[in-house]
Amino acid sequence: MLNRIVFCQLFTKSKGVRDVFIEKLTKAGDDAEKNEPGTLKYACFVPVDESDETTLYVIEEYTGDEAFDTHMALPDVQDMVKWLGTGEVLTGDMKVKMNLTYIDDFFFTRPEVKTAKDPFIAFAELEYKPGTVAQSIPYWKAVVEEGRNNEPGTLMYGIVRDPEAENMLYALEVYESKDYLYDVHVKSNAIQESIKNTKHLRNNLTHHFLKLAGGFLMKGNGSP
Template structure:
């Protein structure tokens, strides 16, 4: 994952006019000195202002620099054009060809490396929007993020991203949001978003219904009747009950290095194991659909008293799911635990 947030220096936003596929890209300009970056910014700011007035087919033109002040050498541009003819017309405009191209080719040691251009492609569903307030914002918080999934994984997250875009449309301070494909990598998505402020991004968008936080835990003494996870669950119920309400589900990964893939039987179809909490069947389906999508035949196993997920299900009453591969060893350990409990 790559996460970048920016201070905008120039913004130009127009409505999309053409019906053809747009040309949309994100460019990194690695200059060799701060003075050269400032000169580049001045020239591109002039181009942005000219394009905003004279090129209605330039639907987005933003010049941005990283927030925080730690990088004084790099500038970025976000550019979208209605179609290929509009883009080619922009490149041939005198201001662009002289103020940018001629200057950059005649300036020695301008770049520390070649500018890096990342193209974006629109996805089949309506996964982008831009509000009129974006063009008027004085200092929006702009975020560009890339997310790389395992083979076939993009297909399984599209429903989530459709929900994310729909929710963002209703957020008054989310001014622009889009999810895009990567023409160079079918397993990567890009998001481009702009918010009225960093505070709005942190306190509203990131805490919206579709935004979830992940908490990772490594449990101690699982073989001793889940000593670590059992303590964790009881500690939450006794001392931090509000934290229990924040937990949506628990996923357990145990002995996943080799062997057949086994996933939790959340819908009870195996006819064995402990009763499950609501939505455990959804977790099972996510597992099975994912493995089917990458050509792996996973098998179902009953949810039982054989790993740390048990305590989240029975103590916290949460939906659980697991992924395990060393099934026979897990069964032997489960038998040992039952004997241990009976002795205790």
């Protein structure tokens, strides 16, 4: 069964509310890391842009639907869901993607992601012109292989698809620093070839640059 990935972009009513939300998510993440073998990733993030004091991101990964359902049924998680439904927490149009999955083996995680002091996190949304996603796949494969084999400062990288949006791809990226992203990863031949050969296929590209606020990004020793 494919791993199930959840991505949420949420807008809280105030910085104080966001701080409380982070506390709740951090506790849920601590519990998941210790007690939920099917929960592989459970982390919350704030924007790198410190002027944005109310946006909150959540990224979760499960071994499948059963692990997701088990997590959601936990009493503390149900209490948090009820709290979110009070009308006192969120505002605006949130973005929630509940059924994302990796493309084949287009992902890797290094053990160093567990100990990185201030990793630079990026989540990219790529909207392609209808029917063109397949043309981008060989280039993404090369990007993942380059990162896995030759970029020790690229701590996590995954190309993700949404079965409900065939023209969308997503990239989950974690680097040891912002400088590593721009000075090493972006300058790699694989990325430059991808840009040169697939940029014209895209209708839109949105980047979210994030800072880890709570939870965990990896269990065990990483993946090849």
